[in-house]
Amino acid sequence: MSSNVVLQVENLHTSFFTRAGEVKAVDGVSFYVREGETFGIVGESGCGKSVTGLSILRLLPEPSGQIVAGKIILEGKNLLELSKKHMRAYRGKMISMILQDPMTSLNPVFTIGDQVGESVRMHQDLPENMVEAEVIDALRLLRIPAPEMRINEYPFQLSGGMKQRVVGAIAMSCRPRLLIADEPTTALDATIQAQYIALFEDIQEKTNVAIIFITHDFGVVARICDRVGVMYAGKIVETALTRDIFKNPKHPYTIALIKSVPQLDRKDDQLFSIEGQPPSMLNLPPGCRFCPRCTVALDICKEQEPPEVKISENRSVSCWRVK
Amino acid sequence: MATKILLEARDIVKHYPVTRGLLQRTVGWVRAVDGVSFSIEYGKTMSLVGESGAGKTTIARQILLLEKLTSGSILFEEKDLYKMTPKEIKAEYRPKVHYVQQNPWSSMNPRMRIKDVVGEPIYVNNKQSKKDVDKDVVKLLEQVGIGAEGINRYPHEFSGGQRQRIAVARALALNPSLLILDEPVSALDVSIRAQIMNLFKDLQKKFNLSYLVIAHNLATVRYMSHSVAILYLGQLVEYGDSETLFARPLHPYTKALISASQLTLPEDSEGKAKQIILTGEMPSPLNPPSGCRFHTRCSEANERCSKDVPEMRKVGKQLVKCHHYE
Numbered sequence: 001m002s003s004n005v006v007l008q009v010e011n012l013h014t015s016f017f018t019r020a021g022e023v024k025a026v027d028g029v030s031f032y033v034r035e036g037e038t039f040g041i042v043g044e045s046g047c048g049k050s051v052t053g054l055s056i057l058r059l060l061p062e063p064s065g066q067i068v069a070g071k072i073i074l075e076g077k078n079l080l081e082l083s084k085k086h087m088r089a090y091r092g093k094m095i096s097m098i099l100q101d102p103m104t105s106l107n108p109v110f111t112i113g114d115q116v117g118e119s120v121r122m123h124q125d126l127p128e129n130m131v132e133a134e135v136i137d138a139l140r141l142l143r144i145p146a147p148e149m150r151i152n153e154y155p156f157q158l159s160g161g162m163k164q165r166v167v168g169a170i171a172m173s174c175r176p177r178l179l180i181a182d183e184p185t186t187a188l189d190a191t192i193q194a195q196y197i198a199l200f201e202d203i204q205e206k207t208n209v210a211i212i213f214i215t216h217d218f219g220v221v222a223r224i225c226d227r228v229g230v231m232y233a234g235k236i237v238e239t240a241l242t243r244d245i246f247k248n249p250k251h252p253y254t255i256a257l258i259k260s261v262p263q264l265d266r267k268d269d270q271l272f273s274i275e276g277q278p279p280s281m282l283n284l285p286p287g288c289r290f291c292p293r294c295t296v297a298l299d300i301c302k303e304q305e306p307p308e309v310k311i312s313e314n315r316s317v318s319c320w321r322v323k
Numbered sequence: 324m325a326t327k328i329l330l331e332a333r334d335i336v337k338h339y340p341v342t343r344g345l346l347q348r349t350v351g352w353v354r355a356v357d358g359v360s361f362s363i364e365y366g367k368t369m370s371l372v373g374e375s376g377a378g379k380t381t382i383a384r385q386i387l388l389l390e391k392l393t394s395g396s397i398l399f400e401e402k403d404l405y406k407m408t409p410k411e412i413k414a415e416y417r418p419k420v421h422y423v424q425q426n427p428w429s430s431m432n433p434r435m436r437i438k439d440v441v442g443e444p445i446y447v448n449n450k451q452s453k454k455d456v457d458k459d460v461v462k463l464l465e466q467v468g469i470g471a472e473g474i475n476r477y478p479h480e481f482s483g484g485q486r487q488r489i490a491v492a493r494a495l496a497l498n499p500s501l502l503i504l505d506e507p508v509s510a511l512d513v514s515i516r517a518q519i520m521n522l523f524k525d526l527q528k529k530f531n532l533s534y535l536v537i538a539h540n541l542a543t544v545r546y547m548s549h550s551v552a553i554l555y556l557g558q559l560v561e562y563g564d565s566e567t568l569f570a571r572p573l574h575p576y577t578k579a580l581i582s583a584s585q586l587t588l589p590e591d592s593e594g595k596a597k598q599i600i601l602t603g604e605m606p607s608p609l610n611p612p613s614g615c616r617f618h619t620r621c622s623e624a625n626e627r628c629s630k631d632v633p634e635m636r637k638v639g640k641q642l643v644k645c646h647h648y649e
Contacts, residue, residue: 044512044515045483045512161604190580190583190584191374191579191580191600191601193583194582194600194601195600195601198600216513218586219585219586222586223587256514260517261513261542262517262542262543263542263586264542264545264585270524271517271520271521271546272517273514273517273518275518277482277515278512
């Protein structure tokens, strides 16, 4: 593995222990992110992509949600071995997160300056008179116009796109090594979404931060991600460079998913659709999890789970059909 | 060809007053919809596209008569809705126009069984016995691909895609001619979206339904619609048939929207260079910019755009509101 890997997740298992039984939300997920790289996790709701993000930050709702096995290695340190107190020092400083809805991730009764300043005060040993300059710097990094004025404003005074930039400023204020962005553009309008993505590419170039981009939208993936992992029912079924995923998808689920996204430059009379629904996480099929919806399933698919096969440097697929 | 038109909006305007102080004096107007005209033909789909705050939902509310227009008129089967009596509206208009909401989790009463959710419009409008209504409900559910065993279940027992199907069944209960679909698939997962969009298309063919689709995802719109109206800050900026509009967008805003929804791969530097990224955000409808409302964000704007209000012009088969096409 090259030396500039920032985060390596190995065989992560995260479960929720509910009254109805153990829900294996993340079931053996491995991936890595390099410095300055954006790794996308794509999947439908309930496939475990957000839980993967929360597991890295160790922010699962305890006691029901627990990391059962695996390693999460950030720059050589296994986060799962850290004490709670030590982990707190990592959050916001080394790893930060942007959530989907900026309306709920900001506190309505504190000013923008207070909220961006909170993480600066917490993690950087700065005299109070320098905090403000640091906050303004962070706002400027996110290209928020007139940051000197904005620090005294409240979230309700900003538009949705601006609020999401403030959330980004909080996340970037301590120059983290890893940023986890969980559907950060889903709540934004199309033209604002394009702005936000362009902004993040720029920030990544400036700060060399590694980004994990969690989304369900292949259009967003195409724009920002260098590599992608496609998740289905708690497992990554295919990992590849973004270019390859679109040009030559291998896993039947990836193929079907890409085909079912309507495209602007193509008008089909009938959209391709995947029959059925994702399985319930409490009652998973015995073999390959996609098997009940797969059109090219073999006999073996019903009985045994396919192993992850590495087919090239950047590519691995879990499917019995791919050798 | 006048008979082909099911619903027509003529220059509709909706301004909301902004009041302040103890006496609730009006201090300004939010120009949510400011002079919009369009028509929907029988068996066809028209889409209204725009960002949040553009006035899409306000237009839908006007058509559903949930609010009164400030000015303008809406014609349904050539009758002016504002000249119909409340009785006529209830008998002739309400059963024919239905609304399917974005979020199938909040559009159904969680305490009602599916047979009551879908059957309610039938109870209210036709005085039928319970047994007959149940039979109708089973038929309706079959049309949207839900088995008869579902009628005694509750909404929480269904997945998002299935709920959206149930919402469609409810909208179809009274044999409507127009369905207003407000972001019908954006709350659903990618793999389910295609199923639901196909369902809408099939139903349209089967019952000669007209749709008014409200959406912000252009790829969805292209797949579903026959004509498209692009809305910006309460006004139409471009309106035309879907094929031509996507093949040859005229208005700079339409171009930017299309560019924002196009698939560009990270390595595709040529595609990236062509990408149009708008600066700034949509101005407030409380105080819209002078001249062309889009000029504050337009890369092709000149001095004239900030002064003169452009007229809607016919260019080829499209209507466009821009000074660059004179």
